[in-house]
Each structure stands twice: as C-alpha cells, then as structure tokens.
Amino acid sequence: LGMLKSFKYIIIGGGVAAGYAAREFNRQGLKPGQLAIISKEAVAPYERPALSKGYLNLNPKAAARLPGFYVCVGSGGERLPPDWYKEKGIQLILGTEIVKVNLGLKTLISAAGEIFKFQRLIIATGSTVIRLTDFKVEGADAKNIFYLRELEDANKLVETIKMNQNGKVVIVGGGYIGLEVAAAMRINDFHVTMVYPEPWCMPRLFTPTIAAFYESYYENKGIKIIKGTVAIGFNANVNGEVKGVKLKDGRVVEADIVVVGVGARPLTTLFKGQLEEEKGGIKTDGFFKTSVPGVYAVGDVATFPMKLYNESRRVEHVDHARKSAEQAVKAIKANETGTELEEYDYLPYFYSRSFELSWQFYGDNVGETVFFGDNNSLSPKPKFGSYWIKDGKVVGAFLEGGTPEENKALAKVSRLKCPVENLDQLKKEGLLFASKF
Numbered sequence: 001l002g003m004l005k006s007f008k009y010i011i012i013g014g015g016v017a018a019g020y021a022a023r024e025f026n027r028q029g030l031k032p033g034q035l036a037i038i039s040k041e042a043v044a045p046y047e048r049p050a051l052s053k054g055y056l057n058l059n060p061k062a063a064a065r066l067p068g069f070y071v072c073v074g075s076g077g078e079r080l081p082p083d084w085y086k087e088k089g090i091q092l093i094l095g096t097e098i099v100k101v102n103l104g105l106k107t108l109i110s111a112a113g114e115i116f117k118f119q120r121l122i123i124a125t126g127s128t129v130i131r132l133t134d135f136k137v138e139g140a141d142a143k144n145i146f147y148l149r150e151l152e153d154a155n156k157l158v159e160t161i162k163m164n165q166n167g168k169v170v171i172v173g174g175g176y177i178g179l180e181v182a183a184a185m186r187i188n189d190f191h192v193t194m195v196y197p198e199p200w201c202m203p204r205l206f207t208p209t210i211a212a213f214y215e216s217y218y219e220n221k222g223i224k225i226i227k228g229t230v231a232i233g234f235n236a237n238v239n240g241e242v243k244g245v246k247l248k249d250g251r252v253v254e255a256d257i258v259v260v261g262v263g264a265r266p267l268t269t270l271f272k273g274q275l276e277e278e279k280g281g282i283k284t285d286g287f288f289k290t291s292v293p294g295v296y297a298v299g300d301v302a303t304f305p306m307k308l309y310n311e312s313r314r315v316e317h318v319d320h321a322r323k324s325a326e327q328a329v330k331a332i333k334a335n336e337t338g339t340e341l342e343e344y345d346y347l348p349y350f351y352s353r354s355f356e357l358s359w360q361f362y363g364d365n366v367g368e369t370v371f372f373g374d375n376n377s378l379s380p381k382p383k384f385g386s387y388w389i390k391d392g393k394v395v396g397a398f399l400e401g402g403t404p405e406e407n408k409a410l411a412k413v414s415r416l417k418c419p420v421e422n423l424d425q426l427k428k429e430g431l432l433f434a435s436k437f
C-alpha cells in the first residue's frame with residue numbers, strides 16, 4: 001500500500017490557475033500544511049504564454065528564463081518562486097502525475113502509487129496538445145517534430161534550435177501558437193514556412209481584413225505562408241530526423257524542425273463518469289463548483305456560465321485561468337465563513353504578441369464587423385482595430401498597437417455593450433467612439 005498524505009485543500013495541476021489560486025489562498029488566510037499543489041511538471045507554476053514568445057529567443061539577453069516568469073508576473077503581480085510556497089507552508093508536489101481519482105473517497109493516486117486525500121479539490125489540469133499522430137499522419141513520429149505546451153517541450157525545442165542554427169523550420173497551424181512561434185524562429189534567423197488549411201490565419205477570431213495585415217507583415221519579415229492545404233506526411237533521414245513536410249497539394253517543403261500548433265483539448269479524462277460535463281469541459285456554476293460537493297474546476301477545463309452572454313462556455317486563455325482560480329478560492333472561503341460572494345461575471349479577454357506587434361481582443365466576435373485605422377503592414381507604427389456589432393450594440397473589440405488606456409476603453413465598450421446608431425459614423429470615429437464612454 002502506498003503512503004497516504006492528507007491535505008485540507010489540494011490543487012491538481014501546477015499551471016497558471018494553480019499559481020493564482022495559491023496566491024489567493026494565502027491572501028484569504030491559510031495555515032501551513034493545509035494546501036498542496038500536485039503537478040506533473042517539475043517546476044513551480046509559471047506564466048505559460050512565455051513559452052511561445054520570449055522563451056524561444058536564442059539571444060541570451062532577450063530570452064525569458066525562470067525564475068523570470070513564475071506567476072504572478074504576467075498580470076503585474078509579485079513573482080512566486082519555489083521559496084514563496086515553502087515560506088507559506090504550501091506543499092509543491094512536483095514531477096508527480098495523478099493517474100487515478102476517486103471523488104467519492106476523496107483520494108488521488110499518483111503514478112508512483114502515493115495516495116493523497118483531500119477535503120476540497122480544485123481541478124486545474126489545463127489542456128493537452130492535439131498531435132498529428134492522433135490522426136495517424138504518416139511519419140508524424142519523426143524526430144524534431146515539436147509541440148508546445150509545457151516547459152519541457154520548450155526546452156527540447158530550444159536545444160534543437162541551437163543545433164540547427166540558420167536552418168529551416170516549418171510551422172504547421174495558423175493559430176496564435178503558430179504565429180508566435182513563426183515570429184520567434186524568424187527572429188532566430190531561421191528560414192520559416194507556415195502551413196495552414198484555412199483561407200487566413202487565426203480564422204476563429206480574425207476577420208479577413210485583420211488577417212491580411214498579419215500575413216503581409218509576416219511575409220515582409222521573410223516568412224513564407226502556404227494556405228489552403230494541409231500536411232499529410234513527413235519525410236525523414238536515416239537518423240529518423242524530419243527532413244520534409246508533404247503537403248496535400250503535392251508539394252514537399254524542406255524542414256530541419258517542424259513545430260505543430262493545431263489546437264488543444266481539456267484534460268478531463270481522470271474525472272470521466274464522476275463529474276457532470278458540458279461542451280467538452282467540466283460543468284461548473286459561477287463559483288466554479290462542479291456537480292460534486294467540495295470539488296471545483298478552473299481554467300481551461302471548466303465550462304462555466306458566462307453571464308454576459310447568457311450561455312455556458314469554456315475559455316482557453318490565461319486571463320480566465322487567473323480569474324477563475326481566484327474566484328474558486330474566494331468561493332471556498334466564502335463557503336467556510338458563510339459570507340456572500342458574487343457570481344463570476346467574465347468579459348472574455350485574449351491577446352498575442354509577436355515581432356513589434358501586440359494585439360488585444362475583448363468580448364465576443366459575433367455579428368457585423370466595422371474595421372478602422374491604419375493596417376498598412378509597412379507603416380512604422382501600424383494601429384488598427386475592429387468592432388463587432390450585434391443587435392445595434394458593440395459586443396467585441398480588437399486593437400493592434402493600442403495603449404493601455406485605449407485597450408481599457410475597448411474593454412469597457414464591449415462590457416457595456418454600447419449602442420451604435422450608425423456604422424459609417426463608427427468607422428469614421430474608430431477609437432474615438434470607445435473613448436467617449
């Protein structure tokens with residue numbers, strides 16, 4: 001029989017949400033020994049978005065490295081290195097994968113056979129990448145084909161980048177991971193080709209006009225973009241290292257390294273049949289309580305009521321991971337002390353950065369779009385955006401190159417769903433419209 005360790009609170013998963021939850025527990029009052037974080041990863045919670053940005057930079061002066069991006073620096077908070085957890089009496093149980101869960105008995109079992117018992121559980125297992133091997137793509141198990149989710153993935157990629165300097169990289173996927181990694185590799189002086197099946201990049205968010213700017217900017221930086229076709233196989237050399245990407249349209253693109261960013265899926269399998277699910281995630285209420293008393297789910301895995309749009313949604317963005325974690329801890333404490341807490345009322349927020357560019361998006365991208373600003377990719381400081389209008393109201397807003405005040409104004413109009421009388425007028429006003437509220 002394995003050793004049994006007992007905690008009042010356990011967080012399963014040691015990513016973004018876990019780190020922000022730990023900070024909130026400490027703020028709310030925590031006694032040494034009450035909280036444990038169990039993580040498959042070997043490091044304390046860090047700001048995951050760094051992995052596809054600064055972490056890949058070969059220039060040691062520009063490269064992001066731990067301890068630089070431990071949570072909570074990504075949102076302007078204090079940095080929590082491993083010593084912080086030690087000081088607070090929080091057990092960081094790292095390099096430990098939970099392989100079995102029994103919510104009825106309130107136990108978790110690790111791969112090494114340790115048993116952990118909890119009174120309250122926060123599920124923060126995040127997502128795992130979708131792999132081309134999942135679809136049995138020919139040759140997809142070749143060496144030097146990478147995915148990016150955890151620090152270990154990024155470390156392997158960085159080692160390979162160093163061994164193939166000035167080489168050729170093919171990026172499979174036109175989402176934000178693909179766009180960020182393509183930029184990082186170009187900055188590292190690699191020959192970069194992006195391949196994606198859609199007619200434009202970031203199709204789930206970008207309008208064709210927005211996407212056209214980024215594609216043209218990337219091409220000006222020397223990145224080759226092949227759209228409308230998919231990778232159907234890979235060639236390898238005698239060492240089993242990838243050498244080419246076979247496209248459906250018959251072309252073969254040379255590659256020393258391939259980075260695949262084709263999406264992620266929430267890690268909910270451990271809880272199958274034990275918790276109610278909805279829309280691919282673990283169903284929660286506005287306090288991140290699941291269908292089992294004492295069990296909470298936050299971050300990428302939670303499907304929660306989005307009050308603003310009157311429907312339940314799952315959100316795979318860092319801002320929600322942080323805020324949902326804080327809300328769940330507040331809810332646990334409110335429950336213990338019998339105090340009131342308001343329901344989660346989230347305004348979706350998402351951002352990305354690459355090269356000198358930086359964009360932010362707030363709200364919902366549904367309805368008609370109105371584009372404004374300067375989207376010439378050769379402008380010294382491009383600045384443009386888009387509003388989404390539904391039923392005569394602004395429901396979403398996108399801005400490239402905005403100041404913090406401008407971004408705040410866009411968040412506000414999206415949150416308030418400000419009415420729009422005239423779309424031509426809105427187009428003329430652009431940012432000015434948002435600054436009036």
Ligand code: FAD
Pocket residue numbers: 012013014015016017018038039040041048049050051052096097098099124125126127148149150177267270298299300301315316317318319321349350351352353
């Ligand atoms: P995660 O941060 O993924 O943490 C989950 C943790 O659980 C991991 O440590 C994992 O190892 C652990 N775990 C899983 N299963 C087990 C188990 N069985 N036992 C023990 N531990 C387990 N979002 C943005 O808004 N903007 C960005 O620019 C952005 N960039 C990103 C770049 C990259 C490379 C990636 C991968 C994601 C990015 N995201 C971005 C998304 C954002 O990072 C996630 O939404 C966020 O990390 C979710 O937090 P989480 O705590 O739910 O999950």
